[in-house]
Amino acid sequence: MQNPNTQLKSQFDMRQSGVLSALSYLTEQALIRPLDLEFARFLWSQEIKHNSNLASAEASQRAELCAKYGALVSVYLGKGHVCVQLESLISGPTHPFLDTEKTSYRQLASLDQDLLSLLAFNIDELPLLADCISVSYEPIKPLMLEKSQQGQVTRMYLNRYWHYEEGIAKFVRKGQSIKVDDVALANILDGLFPSTADGSVDYQKLAAAVALTTSMSVITGGPGTGKTYTVVRILAALIQYHHAQVADENADKLPVIKLAAPTGKAAARMLESIRGAVDTLPLDETQKAAFPDSASTLHRLLGPKPLDANFKHNQKNPLHLDILIVDEASMIDLPMMAKLLDAMPGHGRLVLLGDRDQLASVEAGAVLNDLCQSLGAYSKARAEQLQRLTGFSVDMSVDAKPYGMQDSLAWLRVSRRFGEHSGIGHLAKAINDGLAHKVNSVLHDASFSDVESIEYSQAEYSVLLTDIAKAYQSYISFAKQQSYEDALTAFSEVRLLCALREGDFGVNGLNKAIEDRLSNYGVIDRLVETDAGVMQSDWYIGRPVMVTRNDHALGLYNGDIGVVMTDAEHRLRVYFDSAEGLKAVLPSRMPEHETAYAMTVHKSQGSEFDHTYFVLPDRLNPVLTRELVYTGVTRAKTKLTMMYEPQVLSDAVAQRVQRFSGLQEKLKY
Numbered sequence: 001m002q003n004p005n006t007q008l009k010s011q012f013d014m015r016q017s018g019v020l021s022a023l024s025y026l027t028e029q030a031l032i033r034p035l036d037l038e039f040a041r042f043l044w045s046q047e048i049k050h051n052s053n054l055a056s057a058e059a060s061q062r063a064e065l066c067a068k069y070g071a072l073v074s075v076y077l078g079k080g081h082v083c084v085q086l087e088s089l090i091s092g093p094t095h096p097f098l099d100t101e102k103t104s105y106r107q108l109a110s111l112d113q114d115l116l117s118l119l120a121f122n123i124d125e126l127p128l129l130a131d132c133i134s135v136s137y138e139p140i141k142p143l144m145l146e147k148s149q150q151g152q153v154t155r156m157y158l159n160r161y162w163h164y165e166e167g168i169a170k171f172v173r174k175g176q177s178i179k180v181d182d183v184a185l186a187n188i189l190d191g192l193f194p195s196t197a198d199g200s201v202d203y204q205k206l207a208a209a210v211a212l213t214t215s216m217s218v219i220t221g222g223p224g225t226g227k228t229y230t231v232v233r234i235l236a237a238l239i240q241y242h243h244a245q246v247a248d249e250n251a252d253k254l255p256v257i258k259l260a261a262p263t264g265k266a267a268a269r270m271l272e273s274i275r276g277a278v279d280t281l282p283l284d285e286t287q288k289a290a291f292p293d294s295a296s297t298l299h300r301l302l303g304p305k306p307l308d309a310n311f312k313h314n315q316k317n318p319l320h321l322d323i324l325i326v327d328e329a330s331m332i333d334l335p336m337m338a339k340l341l342d343a344m345p346g347h348g349r350l351v352l353l354g355d356r357d358q359l360a361s362v363e364a365g366a367v368l369n370d371l372c373q374s375l376g377a378y379s380k381a382r383a384e385q386l387q388r389l390t391g392f393s394v395d396m397s398v399d400a401k402p403y404g405m406q407d408s409l410a411w412l413r414v415s416r417r418f419g420e421h422s423g424i425g426h427l428a429k430a431i432n433d434g435l436a437h438k439v440n441s442v443l444h445d446a447s448f449s450d451v452e453s454i455e456y457s458q459a460e461y462s463v464l465l466t467d468i469a470k471a472y473q474s475y476i477s478f479a480k481q482q483s484y485e486d487a488l489t490a491f492s493e494v495r496l497l498c499a500l501r502e503g504d505f506g507v508n509g510l511n512k513a514i515e516d517r518l519s520n521y522g523v524i525d526r527l528v529e530t531d532a533g534v535m536q537s538d539w540y541i542g543r544p545v546m547v548t549r550n551d552h553a554l555g556l557y558n559g560d561i562g563v564v565m566t567d568a569e570h571r572l573r574v575y576f577d578s579a580e581g582l583k584a585v586l587p588s589r590m591p592e593h594e595t596a597y598a599m600t601v602h603k604s605q606g607s608e609f610d611h612t613y614f615v616l617p618d619r620l621n622p623v624l625t626r627e628l629v630y631t632g633v634t635r636a637k638t639k640l641t642m643m644y645e646p647q648v649l650s651d652a653v654a655q656r657v658q659r660f661s662g663l664q665e666k667l668k669y
């Protein structure tokens with residue numbers, strides 16, 4: 001146990017720290033997390049402990065620096081940045097600690113400026129910072145300073161995150177090409193991808209050739225560009241190639257294929273699409289049997305260990321597979337990507353599918369986007385190989401390093417779902433291009449019948465919510481009739497998306513407004529009789545709920561959607577569609593959850609709805625970015641109804657998600 005005198009002394013010491021006082025103040029104002037402050041305190045006390053001579057002004061200055069920079073790295077991680085880009089501390093527009101989504105200008109102006117001044121940054125203090133016990137240029141201390149190729153100190157990391165980033169960069173830099181018989185593979189690809197009528201490049205065939213000849217590839221493309229279509233052909237090609245190459249006695253030994261995705265829902269969707277497409281392929285029954293009949297979350301694939309952030313599968317115990325397909329890869333955060341690559345077997349192929357323009361992972365990093373930065377021209381050697389395999393000549397750059405990241409990328413550009421006449425397709429493109437005037441003209445173009453746009457006003461807002469409540473009516477009548485599957489399907493066809501959590505434009509306010517309307521029209525009945533009289537209950541027939549925390553015991557995962565219906569004995573149950581069939585859970589046993597008429601765009605990632613309603617707030621908020629608007633709009637399969645305030649929408653389209661990381665630079669060398 002700590003000596004009470006020592007404890008008192010250390011508390012006293014900490015109160016002497018201007019930086020810690022300022023950080024405590026920001027924590028009280030809810031501008032930084034208690035976790036950020038705790039980390040700063042830890043670094044501060046480490047430095048003080050290390051310096052027995054407390055009187056030394058330099059020692060206490062170092063402790064202050066450690067606390068300040070440590071807190072900043074932690075705050076940045078909380079905002080999704082992998083590191084602190086040191087030059088942004090000097091050139092950035094606002095105070096680095098306060099550039100948070102929660103800070104309004106009014107709040108900024110009302111803060112104690114004297115305390116804030118204690119958290120100012122000055123690049124000249126870096127040499128002294130580098131002398132601290134917790135800081136190093138090597139990845140051996142809690143904080144790591146990194147120099148660029150030119151020798152300047154550019155980034156600061158939490159040790160663990162530097163290792164994750166470096167692990168990914170190393171894996172990619174190895175750039176393993178997989179040796180194949182080009183002629184044999186070219187023949188197989190010709191059989192699976194019919195030649196285009198006009199001889200134009202078939203980007204799907206090209207993507208297949210890329211994926212089959214490298215240990216890790218990324219196929220990026222917007223919705224409906226044929227990622228699944230391409231993947232089943234990649235797998236078919238691998239099976240056929242394997243069959244043709246192995247000696248007769250091994251002909252029955254088929255490649256081991258695994259499917260995974262960041263969420264259970266995305267994994268189930270991929271499995272369903274792949275299984276649905278297998279019958280269209282020119283394969284015999286044995287070969288079809290090589291297609292997996294299950295898909296798992298990345299977490300489950302890697303094998304979680306109780307009370308341990310590491311997985312069972314890693315470099316020493318790699319995954320048992322020949323090819324791994326991972327869908328919705330834009331949702332993979334930096335730690336998960338590092339652990340996934342670490343667990344890949346030396347001979348295995350990893351194919352990442354995703355849309356690089358979508359919102360990045362909730363946790364730190366934007367790995368898919370970073371990996372796709374060199375998308376464009378292939379190296380000369382790679383371009384020649386791809387021509388041999390596909391017959392197409394592709395863009396090439398003589399400067400590109402052979403088998404650098406650019407040689408592992410493929411971009412599917414033609415959306416089969418959103419053709420020439422699709423407003424949703426045109427809108428998604430205009431948003432991605434950042435062209436606010438085009439976004440506006442698509443929204444006002446009456447010839448696009450799949451897009452309904454409504455400029456915000458209080459009256460229109462109210463009418464729209466009534467329309468949305470009506471759109472949920474048929475689903476609720478299935479729920480009342482105990483048509484379990486029909487109710488779940490009908491619910492999956494309509495959804496209201498929003499950007500925020502609180503207020504009239506947030507999940508909570510919108511859910512309540514819809515529930516109130518449904519209740520007023522008598523569509524739902526929230527009243528229950530209890531011993532204490534008639535009360536309003538949260539649980540009623542037709543309530544849709546979304547799980548917000550994994551419950552491994554129940555087999556329910558974050559994002560799973562269930563609908564409340566009665567069982568044969570008229571007891572309320574929450575019904576879920578699961579891989580094993582229909583699952584019924586008692587309301588009292590439900591893990592953390594929320595009502596799901598409305599959901600955030602973040603939570604909707606990996607899902608699509610026939611009719612998507614999308615309501616943007618009436619004033620700009622830092623969460624409103626191009627990526628968020630694009631992701632929301634592209635959840636719509638056949639119809640989009642969007643309510644927006646024109647200036648807010650155009651500002652949102654101009655605002656991009658920025659995530660600091662060193663990965664892009666590391667992949668260049």
Ligand SMILES: Nc1ncnc2c1ncn2[C@@H]1O[C@H](COP(=O)(O)OP(=O)(O)OP(=O)(O)O)[C@@H](O)[C@H]1O
Pocket residue numbers: 204221222223224225226227228229230273416417
């Ligand atoms: N080359 C092609 N020829 C004919 N049909 C195609 C082709 N490519 C894709 N399709 C069809 O276009 C539709 C969308 O393709 P697919 O589902 O593979 O796209 P995706 O990129 O996986 O979509 P999502 O956004 O749902 O992930 C499917 O019906 C698919 O069969």
